[in-house]
Amino acid sequence: MKKLISILALAALLSACGNSETPKTADTTTPETTAVTETAPVETVSAEAAKFATYNGEGFSFSYPENWKSVDTSQWNAPAIKAAFSDQSSSTEFADNINFTIEASASGSVDPEEFANNTANYYLQNGSAIGISEYKKTNYTNKPYKEYNAGVLEGTYTNNTGTEVVLVQYMIPSTTDLYSMTLTYAKDSYDQDEVNQIIDSLSISATLDQTPNANAAGVAVADFFNSLTPYVTSDTGVLDQTSYDFFAKHSDLFPASTAELRKNVKGLVDSNVTTRHLNKNVANYFEKFVKVSGQVIQVEEDNSLGSTFSIVLVMDDNGNYITALYPATTGDLLDGDFATVIGLPITNYSFQNVGGGFTNSTLIGASLVVAD
Structure with missing residues (x-):
């Protein structure tokens, strides 16, 4: 990366x-x-x-x-x-x-x-x-x-x-x-x-506002996904305003860092939404938590923003791909392991594969990434 x-x-x-x-x-x-x-x-x-x-x-x-x-x-x-x-x-x-x-x-x-x-x-x-x-x-x-x-x-x-x-x-x-x-x-x-x-x-000359922003955490989370979406998708994808607002409103869930938050996130998942639905029209699910399980094709971590974030490529049982952008470390998760991702769909995009063609994937702002 x-x-x-x-x-x-x-x-x-x-x-x-x-x-x-x-x-x-x-x-x-x-x-x-x-x-x-x-x-x-x-x-x-x-x-x-x-x-x-x-x-x-x-x-x-x-x-x-x-x-x-x-x-x-x-x-x-x-x-x-x-x-x-x-x-x-x-x-x-x-x-x-x-x-x-x-x-x-x-x-x-x-x-x-x-x-x-x-x-x-x-x-x-x-x-x-x-x-x-x-x-x-x-x-x-x-x-x-x-x-x-x-x-x-x-x-x-x-x-x-x-x-x-x-x-x-x-x-x-x-x-x-x-x-x-x-x-x-x-x-x-x-x-x-x-x-x-x-x-x-x-x-x-400007008057500088140094009053702490009550929604600073929400804005920081939303801006994290907003700024990294073009990076992950090679400038082909953007974060929709609906998604931005949702990330800002639910910033405490990204990542879900406590047992209580993880329980809350699991309860918000719409189990009817699959990768096939996301491939058809991801815009229908900008405000829905989805869950995708499968094999980890690639997992990378980056510390260049001052804290660790992860990018995890997962293939589900139907051969469909999701890319999880996760604002935390994935711990011991490695390529070839199996994992479950819970988060918000952001956009569909394609990346070049080793065969010279292109692979379709859905970028998901991950709340939770756990090894199965």
């Missing part, structure tokens, strides 16, 4: 680049709206004040070294990255850089340290896929933004040119969005004072 790139890791795509790999803004391109300013000297800065330019984006602004240039990030298809600049004048293999992202928060959490820990864990487990190797979290500091909770994650890694890199991320969460400023320097050019000045320059 290919590894998912975490939403939080999008900002690291630029951070992992070497100077020769960094896309540059064409010389004929009109610069972003900026104003060159000089920062007032402070005790920790040299007598000669550093010169900065100010980038004014939609709803935010920040300062960056005036000799850094705007970077075209369109090749990464990452709309969360709202602005990026790098030191393209450097002759070294790594370009010091900064980027700013605004992305939807699936969890609704307003705890910046939670985001920082999840991000650090992602780099540890999957960083090599985006050019970040030997990542080490060196520090986390709570650093409020105005009256809002926010924090700074600091770490180091080695990029694909062999350069030792310092990675600093300032994270400001709201119940709907996560605002992140990511600064990346080669270790030899890292300047703590400059980093602090850039972080302190950040200004966000």
Whole structure:
């Protein structure tokens, strides 16, 4: 299974680049709206004040070294990255850089340290896929933004040119969005004072809601299935709004993690619905729990989202297939075992089989996966 790139890791795509790999803004391109300013000297800065330019984006602004240039990030298809600049004048293999992202928060959490820990864990487990190797979290500091909770994650890694890199991320969460400023320097050019000045320059015009979302758990579960449905189906399937709302309303059942919840789920199963019904028209069963038993053809687990989820391919006695997307581990379940899946049908799709043809399957958001 290919590894998912975490939403939080999008900002690291630029951070992992070497100077020769960094896309540059064409010389004929009109610069972003900026104003060159000089920062007032402070005790920790040299007598000669550093010169900065100010980038004014939609709803935010920040300062960056005036000799850094705007970077075209369109090749990464990452709309969360709202602005990026790098030191393209450097002759070294790594370009010091900064980027700013605004992305939807699936969890609704307003705890910046939670985001920082999840991000650090992602780099540890999957960083090599985006050019970040030997990542080490060196520090986390709570650093409020105005009256809002926010924090700074600091770490180091080695990029694909062999350069030792310092990675600093300032994270400001709201119940709907996560605002992140990511600064990346080669270790030899890292300047703590400059980093602090850039972080302190950040200004966000929106009013940030940090009131805990009463339905955060429901939204997180629904967003989990919504975001992974295209991934599992190779972008051929989507989660219907009816299914999204049902997952959000019954989030405590995904997964059914206690004996009482497992009993409740089993009682909700519509035993009249079979894989033949799902193959005919899955849309008729978006709000019905179904049960499918059969042989496990393939079971995979993934930790790239900060917690374990599983994808289990099962063939029933009629030779029909279901694919269970399960937000938990399957324990000791292995290929060739027999299992029962209980959950909500999401969509029908096809995948290429080893014979070169295609196999039809129904994707199910699994509440329970148990070995028979």
